[in-house]
Amino acid sequence: MIVPNFLEELRSRDIQVWADGDQLRCTAPTGVLTPELRERLRERKSDIVEFLRSAEALARQERAIVPLQPRGKQVPVFGVPGHNGDVFCYRFLAQQLGDDQPFFGLQPPGVDGQREPLTSIEELAAYFAGQIRAFRPDSPYVIAGYCAGGTIAFELARQLLQDGANISFVAMFTSPYPTSYRRLPQLGQRLAGQVERVSTHARALLSLSNRDRRLYVTERLRNRKARRDASSLAVPDPVLLLRARIEAATVVALRRYIPRHFGGRLSLFIPNRDWLRPRSPMLRWRRVARETEQYVGPDGCHGDHMLLEPHAPAIAALFRSCRDSLAVRRHRGPE
Numbered sequence: 646m647i648v649p650n651f652l653e654e655l656r657s658r659d660i661q662v663w664a665d666g667d668q669l670r671c672t673a674p675t676g677v678l679t680p681e682l683r684e685r686l687r688e689r690k691s692d693i694v695e696f697l698r699s700a701e702a703l704a705r706q707e708r709a710i711v712p713l714q715p716r717g718k719q720v721p722v723f724g725v726p727g728h729n730g731d732v733f734c735y736r737f738l739a740q741q742l743g744d745d746q747p748f749f750g751l752q753p754p755g756v757d758g759q760r761e762p763l764t765s766i767e768e769l770a771a772y773f774a775g776q777i778r779a780f781r782p783d784s785p786y787v788i789a790g791y792c793a794g795g796t797i798a799f800e801l802a803r804q805l806l807q808d809g810a811n812i813s814f815v816a817m818f819t820s821p822y823p824t825s826y827r828r829l830p831q832l833g834q835r836l837a838g839q840v841e842r843v844s845t846h847a848r849a850l851l852s853l854s855n856r857d858r859r860l861y862v863t864e865r866l867r868n869r870k871a872r873r874d875a876s877s878l879a880v881p882d883p884v885l886l887l888r889a890r891i892e893a894a895t896v897v898a899l900r901r902y903i904p905r906h907f908g909g910r911l912s913l914f915i916p917n918r919d920w921l922r923p924r925s926p927m928l929r930w931r932r933v934a935r936e937t938e939q940y941v942g943p944d945g946c947h948g949d950h951m952l953l954e955p956h957a958p959a960i961a962a963l964f965r966s967c968r969d970s971l972a973v974r975r976h977r978g979p980e
Contacts, residue, residue, distance in 0.1 A: 648696040651689065655682075662686070664697040709752050709776040717745035719968070720813050722787040723777055724748065725794035725801065728895050729888035730756045734791055738952045741961035751776070751801075755894070758887050762894035766823075766902040770800035777805070785811035787968070791952060793895050795820020796902060799930070803907050814910040814971060816964060819948035821926035826899040904933045911937040912967045914960060916948045940967055 655662060660673040660682070669690050671678070686693070711732045713724075722742075724735045732750025739748035751773045755762035763769045777786065786805065790798025795817040802815045853861055911934040913927055918941055920927055931937045940963040946956045 648689065648692050651685070652693070652696075662693065662697070664694045667694060669694050709754075709773055710780045711750035711752050713739040713750050714742070714744070714746065714748040717743075717747045719746045720785050720787050721747035721749060721781065722789050722816070723751055723773070723801075724789040724791065725751050725773065725798045726753075727792035727794050728892040730891040730895075731888065734952055735789070737954055737957035738961055738964070741957045742964065749780075753891060753895075755891050756887060758883075762891050764894045764897045764901075766797055766800050766898045767804075769797050769898065770804050773797070773801050774804045774808070778808075778810075785813045787813045787816060789816040789818065790820050791818045792820060792948070793826070793899055796823045796899055796904070797895075799904060799907060799911070799933075800902070802909060803905065806907070806909055812909045814912050814967065815907070816912050816914060816967070817927070817930065818914045818960070819916055819927070819951050820913075820930070822929035823899045823902050823904065824929075825926040826896055904930075907934045909935060910971070913937060913939045914942070914951070914963060915939055916942045916946045916951050917944055920948075938967070940964075 652662065658673070658677050660671065660677060662669060662671045664670075669686065671686065710723075713732070713735055724732065726732045726734050730753045732752050735748065735750055739746075742748060753762065753769060754760040754772060763772065784805070788798045788802040788805070790796065798815055798817065798820075802812045806812050911930055913930060915921065915925075915927055921939075921941065928939075942951060942956060942963070943959050946959070950956060951960060
């Protein structure tokens with residue numbers, strides 16, 4: 646009889662057993678623990694202790710695997726979320742991929758407030774790699790990353806590949822190369838955003854009469870003050886505070902990370918054709934991978950909303966195209 650079945654039999658008789666170091670402890674109602682049961686416990690002592698200690702360790706283990714869609718026979722996808730660790734950024738994509746595509750989110754340490762966030766891409770990747778191997782020891786896997794999570798997904802795939810796993814491909818959704826998160830590029834992006842906002846307001850003002858311009862400026866100032874007042878009065882959301890800590894730690898990790906060569910396949914899912922411009926922060930990934938391919942989203946699809954409605958169906962179609970074309974090529978073999 647295997648250990649779990651034997652323990653279930655003991656529980657049905659109100660016999661409680663637990664591991665105390667290398668010793669097996671037991672309590673039972675008077676007369677229930679028969680000589681025959683005592684002998685079976687002695688014979689199985691080492692197996693029971695090992696099982697109980699393994700189960701206790703598993704119960705204490707922080708689980709990174711969040712099942713978004715656990716069913717299906719396709720190669721499972723393990724998705725690293727963006728800056729703030731919210732794995733539900735993938736929920737619409739997982740729904741659109743259907744019941745035959747298993748999809749699991751990877752939740753970083755610190756989301757539940759029980760641990761400090763990790764500030765190393767290599768450590769984050771190693772943590773996720775251990776969780777994946779414990780959850781599903783047999784590859785192949787598809788590794789996905791959204792936004793900042795793309796860099797973590799890249800290093801995760803590298804580590805799994807080095808350990809002998811079969812990585813079908815790495816799907817990177819709106820994932821800039823990590824140098825984009827350094828202070829100087831970030832400052833440039835903020836300045837570009839401010840210039841764009843000023844240009845938008847300037848164009849709007851030029852099209853208005855003097856009276857309407859005053860109303861336009863007054864309304865914008867009133868809205869800005871209302872947002873500041875609401876922010877100062879709002880009670881901090883503990884979930885958002887935790888996510889802000891994850892985001893800050895992730896940015897620190899990104900700024901330190903230097904990608905090394907990946908001997909597998911990168912599939913770059915690009916929001917729209919504007920991202921194909923020269924020096925695009927996503928296209929730089931082509932320098933560090935053995936093989937890359939690009940899948941471009943529809944016009945009007947922006948990076949922040951790429952995995953949300955109404956764009957999720959189009960991105961899911963691109964993902965299926967990538968997955969299925971790779972399966973066809975493998976079936977044909979080398980040409």
